[in-house]
Amino acid sequence: MSATTLLVESSLVLSFFFIFLFLMYYKYLSVKTEVDVAALNENYYDYSSYLREKKKGGGAISPHSFIMNDSKSIGIRYLITSLIFFFIAGTFGVIMRVSLVEPQPTLFAHREVIYDILTTEHAILMIYMWAIGSALGLAYYLIPKFINMKSDRYGNASSWGYWIWLMGGLFILFSRTSTRWYYYPPLALQLNPYGAGAMNWLAVIGLEFIMIGVTIAAIVIVRNIIYERSDSMPLSKMPLFVWSVLFTLIMFLASAPFLMTAMVMLFYDFFNPVFFTGSSSSPLYFTELFWVWGHPIVYIAILPQFGLIYEIIPKFTGNKVYSYSSGVIALGLLLPLSELVWGHHLMESGLGIEWGLFFSTASFLVVIPSAITVFNYIGTLWTSEKIRLTIPMLFVINGIMDFVFGGITGVLTAILPFNEQTHGTYWVTGHFHFVFMGITVGIAFAAIYMIWPSLTGGRIYSRRLAGWHFAFTSVGSMIMSMGWVVGGFMGMPRFVSGYFARYMVYQDVAILGGVIIGIGQLFFLANLMISTAKAPQVEPSNVFEEVYRKAEISGGE
Amino acid sequence: MSEKNHNNKLKAEALWIVGFMVVLAFAAGLNFYITSQSDFSIATKMSGSNQIPKNSTPIIVDGYQWAWSFTYYNASGKQTSVDNLNITVNHTYTFIITSTAGSQSNAVIHDLYIPQFGIQVYAVPGQNNTITFTPVKTGTFVLECVEYCGYEHYLMRGYVTVVA
Incomplete structure (x- = not known):
């Protein structure tokens, strides 16, 4: 075959391929126009929510959510993905916890680096895939009805955001990185045995992808809240959940560039170490850039859930939120303050006493908004005539209590001498597991139970299984975090696969709690499977979507 | 309402x-x-304005993967010990702490922590941090690294012995 023939034949094949593509596109466009018209006639603001609710039997947990680009489908996508990652990272957590049963490494003896990999993956996946993912999922799912969205545009951008975020998560999962979630160089550039660290560069790219994906989602949601909000809803009447999502995402957009810049420089350092490991630089430069992001992220992980608590309490008490305006102000105050306290993660790095006092005082200030928020919750509960202790409500009450525990253990570390005693120990681990188990995990599950009928297409969950899920999660997290807090105060170091025998009792208490939490999540899984196997029993309605602040309603049960 | x-x-x-x-x-x-x-001390970067207190004995601490080495001078000359520190009660000491590569390729960040003394200080490559302390009780206390520094991080620990 001569070159000319080859050229002619390949161009023919290419032409046919393009003609085929064009036909496909033509077909897609005509079908889409048809559905658009049908959706318009039925008063749906976009074709895919029309398709999902009318043509697919309303079943939300289905592959269709991964193809269609309306806000709700994207929300379901985020929720499903974040739940899967929650179980992956949770399994990692339980395995590494069990491996600490004796002072000497047991499960991972002579392979201690596996423990380090599990800790790192547990942290990164829980924060970026579960905490941010579930918050974005609930935001995408609930906000369109909360603000009576005028039109649902930019679904394509959201979809891109989702896939980039998911790819980042998979990169991190498969990179087997052991750098901790804060990637301190030069350790991040170093190879460990068994190939751990060989693909740390992939974890860096993965985190960058996650940040790009979440940035896209954040821009779309902020834009929707500001421009697509119904004209009948001024900012002063916006639901508190929408406020909390707005503040969270602005906080994200304000602090993410620090991490993204640091990650790009770190990636460059793999090939040409100039930024953080060169002769004229210090690894501390990276730590400072990281924590400018690293402190806001912990608020980003709990603020949407704070908003959800404001939405859940009125549903089960029939009472209005104690003070709407102070709720908004408290959420908003966290914005500027959270950017000022990053130094309290580096108190012992040689900042000196003046900077130490600055950051410690700023850390006291950042407690005030949280105190106002907790007061609002307690005030709402206090002034209501009757509280229905449904499963979501139990999660909320447990979350408030855990947040108080976590808050007190947290603010204590702002005192400089106390920080010298507890920094780098399990005290800190206990502090943020109180908050994350109570607020991030608990309230996300509360919200999932609330929207259960609309998520599963009209199924209801078993109250008994959900009750066990709640009991195990709440009791387990209390035992685990208490073991850590007490052990940490005695000087038990974090991030170790073996430890001094004197700390064995605290570790074993924490293992008990961790295993209890792990078993508890299996009840949720069983509940999900059993209820989706049954036939639909109720209208796939969504209690959050009922008229905002309507008095007492059934709440998904 | x-x-x-x-x-x-x-x-x-x-x-x-x-x-x-x-x-x-x-x-x-x-x-x-x-x-x-006056007896409170926190990790501080060593610089021109930050000098070691006059009445304290400097101990040069070097963190590397994965051990601590302590160097100081006494009557019998230069003393070096690894993962073990012998000091005298009611005497003021100052750690001058840094991080080196040791037998590995990189010097990484460590964090020396002595729980019962309530002091901890980062060992940062290319930077000297100081912290001053006075042991007031005799006995054996533990010292640990509490900043993750590689796969044998958990073995980077030892004992401080305070003698009368």
Whole structure:
């Protein structure tokens, strides 16, 4: 075959391929126009929510959510993905916890680096895939009805955001990185045995992808809240959940560039170490850039859930939120303050006493908004005539209590001498597991139970299984975090696969709690499977979507 | 909502916030008070203005993967010990702490922590941090690295022995 023939034949094949593509596109466009018209006639603001609710039997947990680009489908996508990652990272957590049963490494003896990999993956996946993912999922799912969205545009951008975020998560999962979630160089550039660290560069790219994906989602949601909000809803009447999502995402957009810049420089350092490991630089430069992001992220992980608590309490008490305006102000105050306290993660790095006092005082200030928020919750509960202790409500009450525990253990570390005693120990681990188990995990599950009928297409969950899920999660997290807090105060170091025998009792208490939490999540899984196997029993309605602040309603049960 | 009810709510909220700020102000004041005491010391980067106290014995601490080495001078000359430190009670010491590569390829960040003394200080490559302390009890205490520094991080620990 001569070159000319080859050229002619390949161009023919290419032409046919393009003609085929064009036909496909033509077909897609005509079908889409048809559905658009049908959706318009039925008063749906976009074709895919029309398709999902009318043509697919309303079943939300289905592959269709991964193809269609309306806000709700994207929300379901985020929720499903974040739940899967929650179980992956949770399994990692339980395995590494069990491996600490004796002072000497047991499960991972002579392979201690596996423990380090599990800790790192547990942290990164829980924060970026579960905490941010579930918050974005609930935001995408609930906000369109909360603000009576005028039109649902930019679904394509959201979809891109989702896939980039998911790819980042998979990169991190498969990179087997052991750098901790804060990637301190030069350790991040170093190879460990068994190939751990060989693909740390992939974890860096993965985190960058996650940040790009979440940035896209954040821009779309902020834009929707500001421009697509119904004209009948001024900012002063916006639901508190929408406020909390707005503040969270602005906080994200304000602090993410620090991490993204640091990650790009770190990636460059793999090939040409100039930024953080060169002769004229210090690894501390990276730590400072990281924590400018690293402190806001912990608020980003709990603020949407704070908003959800404001939405859940009125549903089960029939009472209005104690003070709407102070709720908004408290959420908003966290914005500027959270950017000022990053130094309290580096108190012992040689900042000196003046900077130490600055950051410690700023850390006291950042407690005030949280105190106002907790007061609002307690005030709402206090002034209501009757509280229905449904499963979501139990999660909320447990979350408030855990947040108080976590808050007190947290603010204590702002005192400089106390920080010298507890920094780098399990005290800190206990502090943020109180908050994350109570607020991030608990309230996300509360919200999932609330929207259960609309998520599963009209199924209801078993109250008994959900009750066990709640009991195990709440009791387990209390035992685990208490073991850590007490052990940490005695000087038990974090991030170790073996430890001094004197700390064995605290570790074993924490293992008990961790295993209890792990078993508890299996009840949720069983509940999900059993209820989706049954036939639909109720209208796939969504209690959050009922008229905002309507008095007492059934709440998904 | 009635006017009276509204005022009561406002009062309760204001009372809570003021009360909370008083508690926080107390904690912050305590913080300033303790840190102004002469025996309080926190990790500080060594520079021209930050010198070692006159009455204290300097101990040069070097963190590397994965051990601590302590170097100091006494009557019998230069003493070096690894993962073990022998010091005298009621005597003031200053750690001058840094991180080196050791037998590995990189010098990474470590964090020396002695729980019973309530002191900890980062070992940062290319930077000398100082911290001053005075042991007041005799006995054997543990020392640990509490900043993750590689796969044998958990073995980077040892004992401080305080003798009379």
